[in-house]
Amino acid sequence: MSHTILLIQQNHEAESRTYCDYESVKDCLEGVCKIYEEHLKRCNPNLSTITYDISQLFDFIDQLMDLSCIVYQESTQSYAPHNKEWIKEKIYIMLKQAATGSNAS
Numbered sequence: 001m002s003h004t005i006l007l008i009q010q011n012h013e014a015e016s017r018t019y020c021d022y023e024s025v026k027d028c029l030e031g032v033c034k035i036y037e038e039h040l041k042r043c044n045p046n047l048s049t050i051t052y053d054i055s056q057l058f059d060f061i062d063q064l065m066d067l068s069c070i071v072y073q074e075s076t077q078s079y080a081p082h083n084k085e086w087i088k089e090k091i092y093i094m095l096k097q098a099a100t101g102s103n104a105s
Contacts, residue, residue: 002072004028005079008035009066016065028069029091036060054095058088 001024010016022028036057040050061067061084069087070079096102 002074004069004071006031006069007066008064011065025069025071025090026094029087029094032061032067032087032091033057054092057091061088 004022004025004027006020006022006028008018008020020028020031022031036052037050039060040052044050064084067084067087068081070081073080
């Protein structure tokens, strides 16, 4: 469990900056997916079921002005920054493991 802070800026407006904090990297990655799902619900309020694939999720991440996270490192007692590409890679691994039923890191 590594405390993780997700930093989000949706567009050029400074007011669109926000953050969320999570107890683990996995919780943070799931949080990114939930943010996208909420976006889809707002854009498609009349649909009872919404589906998407990973490329659509990654397109959403790419169109955000900024998305990054900082992860607490116990060994150094500091936070390490990670960018969009790192987040997308970790989401890909997480979803692949979920699809195959694997718990390996």
